[in-house]
Amino acid sequence: MSAPTESSRHTNSPLPGSGAWRKNGATHQTADAKLLETPRSSAFTHTDPWRVMRIQSEFVQGFDALAEVGPAISVFGSARTKPDSPYYITGMEVGRRLVEAGVAVITGGGPGSMEAANRGAAEAGGLSIGLGIELPFEQGMNEWVGLGVDFRYFFARKTMFVKYAQGFIVLPGGLGTLDELFEAMVLVQTGKVSSFPIVLVDRNFWAPLLDWIRSTMVTEGLVSPGDLDIFSLADTAEEAVALVLAGKAGEQLAAQES
Numbered sequence: 001m002s003a004p005t006e007s008s009r010h011t012n013s014p015l016p017g018s019g020a021w022r023k024n025g026a027t028h029q030t031a032d033a034k035l036l037e038t039p040r041s042s043a044f045t046h047t048d049p050w051r052v053m054r055i056q057s058e059f060v061q062g063f064d065a066l067a068e069v070g071p072a073i074s075v076f077g078s079a080r081t082k083p084d085s086p087y088y089i090t091g092m093e094v095g096r097r098l099v100e101a102g103v104a105v106i107t108g109g110g111p112g113s114m115e116a117a118n119r120g121a122a123e124a125g126g127l128s129i130g131l132g133i134e135l136p137f138e139q140g141m142n143e144w145v146g147l148g149v150d151f152r153y154f155f156a157r158k159t160m161f162v163k164y165a166q167g168f169i170v171l172p173g174g175l176g177t178l179d180e181l182f183e184a185m186v187l188v189q190t191g192k193v194s195s196f197p198i199v200l201v202d203r204n205f206w207a208p209l210l211d212w213i214r215s216t217m218v219t220e221g222l223v224s225p226g227d228l229d230i231f232s233l234a235d236t237a238e239e240a241v242a243l244v245l246a247g248k249a250g251e252q253l254a255a256q257e258s
């Protein structure tokens with residue numbers, strides 16, 4: 001088939017997405033014309049291909065906002081902890097001690113222990129980061145976040161917790177905290193990240209879960225005994241921060257600082 005002449009162009013219809021054309025087809029609209037047309041319906045914005053664009057933009061937005069963040073530790077913990085609870089007080093001390101060690105604090109930007117860690121970091125004059133998530137019951141970012149990024153998608157937000165931190169400190173929490181903890185553990189277990197310290201704070205709180213992992217999962221051969229070395233345990237903020245800064249993560253943090 002030969003290329004269309006100027007006069008035949010209006011009657012040669014293009015084959016979608018190929019740059020090819022078919023002779024004597026109906027008059028076609030150019031791509032520019034389609035783009036510039038006022039849309040008759042916004043329904044397309046609720047389709048998966050459109051969502052992919054939105055997801056992509058969420059990654060770009062996160063990478064842009066966090067690219068300049070230096071050494072950082074992600075702190076997870078319950079959204080329900082009240083300011084007078086010992087967990088909140090420990091969370092504040094964790095945030096403060098991380099900043100005093102020259103490390104930024106990344107949290108989910110919400111209330112409870114997230115707020116505590118952001119507050120400790122902000123009050124110590126450090127970088128206090130919140131990665132907020134759109135939820136049906138809107139909470140908004142806690143007031144102690146200095147650099148905030150909002151996400152619609154949990155998985156895009158989770159990437160940021162890992163990509164921009166050199167370790168995790170996990171305060172007592174519920175399902176959200178467990179989700180974040182297990183994701184981190186699986187990334188280490190499967191070798192997707194190396195030497196990523198994970199510190200669980202409050203031995204008493206975590207003991208029953210760890211006993212069950214040992215007595216059931218390890219006994220039944222579903223996890224290796226060595227998998228229990230993926231995390232360390234602490235009882236105080238001081239211990240937790242010292243552990244997360246120790247070892248390989250400490251080397252990475254020191255390298256980023258110099």
Ligand SMILES: C/C(=C\CNc1ncnc2c1ncn2[C@@H]1O[C@H](COP(=O)(O)O)[C@@H](O)[C@H]1O)CO
Nearest residue numbers: 076077078079080108110139173174175176177
């Ligand atoms: C339930 C309440 C507020 C929810 N707001 C949240 N904002 C930001 N991040 C959240 C929120 N809820 C959960 N998360 C994430 O999960 C972890 C805490 O979940 P948990 O179930 O409370 O352990 C936390 O690290 C966040 O990343 C207030 O009533």
